[in-house]
Amino acid sequence: MNNCFWTDIGVNLTDSSFDKDRHEVIEQALTDGINKLIITGTTLQDSLDAIQLCQRYPKQLFCTVGIHPHYAKDHSAADFAELNSLTKETGVVALGETGLDFNRNLSTAAQQILSFVSQLEIASTHKLPLFLHERDAHKKQLEILKSHRDDFTHAVAHCFTGSKQELYNYLDLDLHIGITGWICDERRGLELQKLVKEIPSNRLMLETDAPYLLPRDLKPKPKSRRNIPSHLPHIAAVVATLVDKTLEELNHDVQKTTLDFFNIND
Structure with a gap:
């Protein structure tokens, strides 16, 4: 594993669970x-904080800027204007985390x-590419994406956990x-x-979504139950087995796809 270098496309480094040891984790x-x-922006303030982190690690850290659907209710037109201006900041490589969440409905569907x-x-x-969230809202999200598909360049369905039909709906739109x-x-x-073996190699990317989604088969499990980016190689090893590739083969494919998607080739 030490011969492979990976990119974690989704890590919530601005989360408060990292306040005491953020730089040690990095x-x-x-x-x-x-x-x-790639640090995930979920609010305007999170996005600003992510940009500041990127400035401290200019070749290792990048970020998205965006407003998660949970927080749609908390943002005004002025905030979206500021978000628009943040896209020009160094280190910003995608727009998001954005999309729809009709599971928790912390903001109304309209918001x-x-x-x-x-x-x-x-x-x-x-x-800019899109970093997408979707939960229990596939039909509406797909409808919106289809109506705008000629406008945006590309997008990734972050933390995909859906059905085979939902997977193919996204792949049919050339999503990652x-x-x-x-x-x-x-x-x-x-x-x-x-399903993972049905994802084309030029559409597959890996992420931890840290501090969330600690792999259940990780041994030993950390006492904190907090996920960290260092667990990405473990996820990669599981995926490699499932898609019948060596870890090195998976690494080659995933890294090429990821660096091209975010336009962060060295």
Whole structure:
């Protein structure tokens, strides 16, 4: 594993669970072969904080800027104007995390849709890829993506956990698919374990979604139950087995896809 270098396309480094050891977590990841981390922006403030982190690690850290559907209700037109300006900051490589979440409904459907479409338009204007969230909202999200597909360049369905039909709906739109430690879950991840081999190699990317989604089969499990980017090689090893590739073969394919998608080739 030490011969492979990986990119974690989704890590929530601005989360408060990293407040006491954020830089230690970053340094550990770099030591463990995760040589690029893409920090997820979920609010305007998170996005600003992510940009500041990127400035401290200009060749290793990149970020998305966006407003998660949970927080759509908290943002005004002025905030979206500021988000638009943040896309020009060094280190910003995608727009998101954006999309729809009709599971928890922490913002109304109308608020989420307005926020999603606003961010689609920003991404389209600046030719930035999209970092997408979706939960229990596939039909509506697909409808919106289809209606804007000629406008945005490309997008990744972050933390994909859906059905075979949902997977092919996204692939038919030429979307990329992000796989997390969900695939290591012997309870909830069984369908994803079967589906992952159907994702074309030029559409597959890997992420931890740290501090969330600690792989259930990780041994020993950390006492904190907190996920960290250093667990990405473990997820990669599980995926490699499922798609019948060596770890080196998977690494080659995933890294090429990821660096091209985010336009961060050295």
